[in-house]
Amino acid sequence: MNDMSAAPRPEPRRKPDWIRVKAPVSKGYHETRALMRELNLNTVCEEAACPNIGECWTKKHATVMILGDTCTRACAFCNVKTGMPGAVDPLEPEHVAAAAARLGLEHIVVTSVDRDDLPDGGAGQFVRVIEALRRETPATTIEILTPDFRGKMRAAVEAICAARPDVYNHNLETVPRLYPTIRPGARYYASLRLLEEVKAHDPLIFTKSGVMLGLGEARLEVHQVMDDMRSADVDFLTMGQYLQPTPKHAKVEEFVPPKTFEAYGAVARAKGFLQVASSPLTRSSYHAGEDFAQMRSAREARLNKLKGKS
Template sequence: MSEADPIAAPRMRKPDWIRVKAPVSAGYAETRKLMRRLNLATVCEEAACPNIGECWTKKHATVMILGDTCTRACAFCNVKTGMPRAVDPLEPEHVAVAAAELGLTHIVVTSVDRDDLSDGGAGQFVKVIEALRRNTPATTIEILTPDFRNKAQAAVERIIEARPDVYNHNLETVPRLYPTIRPGARYYASLRLLESVKRHDPSIFTKSGIMVGLGEQRLEVHQVMDDMRSADVDFLTMGQYLQPTPRHATVEEFVTPDAFRAYAAIARAKGFLLV
């Protein structure tokens, strides 16, 4: 690798404010055991999320459907890439069982990219929503979908008909960084997906998120906020990018808590309902 290659650069030391304790609680162990028993993947584990201990202790988990193997290889993501296995027909019921046993009042369901499937996996999202409605009708459902490349319109329409409470699709980063950070996706295609949700059903809340610390500029982040609001996105999440392994994109900056608070204030002023 050349010296200019960002992936060859040394990893930055994490500041004190984002260090977390290793997961050791009984709640963590119970959640892990349940997911294993039901053969469910979680983005918490597959993406090597540093907050897994805190969330699983509280029995919060983001379930990842359609397997644990992605058809893409984004520079920020630790989920493995390859040829996925066949879709598990028992998965929707297993997700509903997990929600019931954990006593979830709100569940987040996401997936890997499945460019190998004719519908991108939209049908499995629908089946999961239907299973949750049957088994845990009081649980609110948030889905976090991929972009359904080249099949977004039909996929989104199918999912909206199943009536999730929140439709989440992350923009991930600013447009300038897409070629290196999210090369398999297109920024404006993701924006159009979010816009189409509101166009088909204005009553469904929409949500999107971005990572910071990848080399983006402050004004670029503000522009992403404006783009989201133009697409009528209701909720915004922002988080510090953390390099999963030395093979992934490097952290260019650790954004301070004060900077996050400033971003949050700006986002609220722009009209986001939740930040």
């Protein structure tokens, strides 16, 4: 009699050539890593096992992850560890600003773990980091990538918008049908409302969101997510290939070809997004500051438009 319980597990899908990257070995990579350790800073580049870490750190670009390295949620796609986080580091804002100054950053991306254990969800630390950056490196443009602040969203968004980041990013991650399995601790329409709230508080703050492809989504579902984002007046869109960080995470259903990403990008631009990044290796903060001249022009045009309405 065959023992069905001993059946081998299916092999994971083999990565195609277009998703492969070289291991990081450059001097710039090691210098960036050493600085992050010296200042006791976490980065999403490391914690989320980003495939672009070698390229970005060689250029001394890094996405700083505040509020610790432990998340209060356990999303099926994310490699950040889950558990009970430690206390918030009061020196963290100054350390982030020091890193931005020493790296000479023109643009910085600041994200965080989910901190459902904190009364404000961690919004106050985002505010303190923005304020420290404005003091230390006033020419640096600031992009934040926040969680959804479940149950605390309105107060959190109001406080952060008052600190005036240049870009407010919050990722929808996937299509609504897949939320129960991929993002069970979040709600699709709550995330959309957060992006709408940012614009309601300050129309001059650019909003940004992103989705992962390859989780089993259908083409028309992706188009609907784009429409939902534009209805919320989202300005910038990122689309990239989901990669399974460990065997316990959600599996890759498809490696989406580069031509499909190009087609999605063309659709997104036709729908009116000001900036679109769509490729297998695109991540939320990949090349985030490279088109900021274009963003400043768009901001000026928006300001003039608003003045004309007043």
